[in-house]
């Protein structure tokens with residue numbers, strides 16, 4: 336029996352916020368042959384378990400929960416004639432854009448005119464941060480606990496410690512409290528929280544949950560079930576200070592220690608990666624180093640707001656459709672963008688100079704009243720004053736092609752001054 | 753006179769708002785600094801008078817294609833009454849089908865809000 340190969344113009348991998356927006360945009364840009372592939376049985380991705388509100392303030396000018404935000408996009412798919420394959424896993428992706436997919440027990444090959452990578456990210460685990468101690472149950476990533484509580488109706492514990500002050504951890508501190516658990520504290524190894532200030536207020540302060548900065552979990556204890564954790568303050572080198580160590584009894588430890596873009600397929604296809612973002616290197620059309628393969632959303636770089644994922648993915652979807660229809664080659668002229676002082680990463684990493692674009696970046700430390708400056712050599716392309724700069728908050732700056740042309744040069748540097 | 757710092761929770765900007773309060777018998781706001789929009793200013797007045805919050809949770813669904821439906825308040829409720837409202841939400845069971853926006857509970861704990869579904873649930877096949 337031979338395995339059949341089908342052809343689709345634009346194939347979007349991942350049915351979360353990025354994939355939904357990309358598929359819709361590709362279709363609206365005139366592509367009538369869009370396929371959206373999702374491994375779960377339903378669309379929406381992580382939005383399904385993010386039942387808290389705060390989504391959509393930018394996209395829809397109202398505060399929606401994650402499932403409502405997803406529904407706004409999902410409801411548009413049938414009208415646009417977008418084909419959806421749920422319960423489908425992409426096993427491999429070749430540089431020639433041939434996808435090997437497993438769908439309900441059958442293997443299929445799909446030749447794509449363009450591919451949009453929108454696989455999102457996954458959580459860092461205990462293994463990734465290697466906490467010493469025993470291996471009891473009761474240690475969860477915050478997102479896994481969120482899934483158990485919000486999707487499966489399974490309460491994960493009664494006395495909870497949380498390591499890491501990422502937004503999911505903060506959201507879960509409130510969620511567990513509302514469900515009747517006692518949340519002892521949140522511990523953050525950095526000298527500042529990595530979550531949004533608003534979540535510190537409405538998820539911790541509102542419920543008198545303390546946040547200990549410069550503090551980490553040094554040991555996990557328990558036979559069978561978690562019995563407690565040891566925590567200690569850390570010095571400037573982030574090494575625990577033994578004299579500050581204390582023991583806290585608890586039956587549950589949630590880890591909210593960062594997200595990792597899920598790029599196995601991207602590497603498969605031979606796409607060049609950025610070691611800092613953990614995602615692909617892209618140009619101002621969100622195209623990767625492999626022609627016809629585009630990337631957007633959390634698989635490209637971890638976002639703090641779903642609304643910006645949608646905005647970015649729309650561009651990627653639109654450019655993917657244009658690639659198929661115009662058979663446009665990657666532009667030869669390239670202006671590279673590099674991070675300067677105070678900037679952890681910039682995206683895109685190169686641009687054509689042919690169009691306006693949004694520069695996304697993250698800073699290396701919290702500051703107040705600084706300016707983000709984009710320079711070509713000693714010529715200033717753009718300067719934007721920002722009141723609060725925080726590593727947890729992505730900064731987006733629009734750069735005009737006229738300003739780029741006026742400054743000239745073949746590389747830009749972005750720094751905080 | 754006293755100075756208080758708040759973090760506005762209306763939108764993800766989370767502006768730090770500094771308020772000078774003349775606290776004789778009834779506190780009077782004399783100066784607000786840091787809010788970058790009108791909503792933040794309204795919010796901080798409310799926050800000083802009586803803090804209000806929105807909450808989300810879920811309710812059990814029977815006969816549907818999933819076992820939980822997420823819900824939220826459609827208007828903010830007093831911060832101090834959140835746990836009471838949660839107790840009432842926990843008692844609710846709904847029968848599928850359910851559409852986004854369906855009211856599953858009215859005026860929990862006497863609050864001027866409705867608890868509405870934020871996920872639609874189809875009947876089990």
Ligand code: SF4
Pocket residue numbers: 760761762763764765766767786787788789790791792793795
């Ligand atoms: S003051 Fe306005 S912009 Fe700032 S957090 Fe509040 S609502 Fe958002």
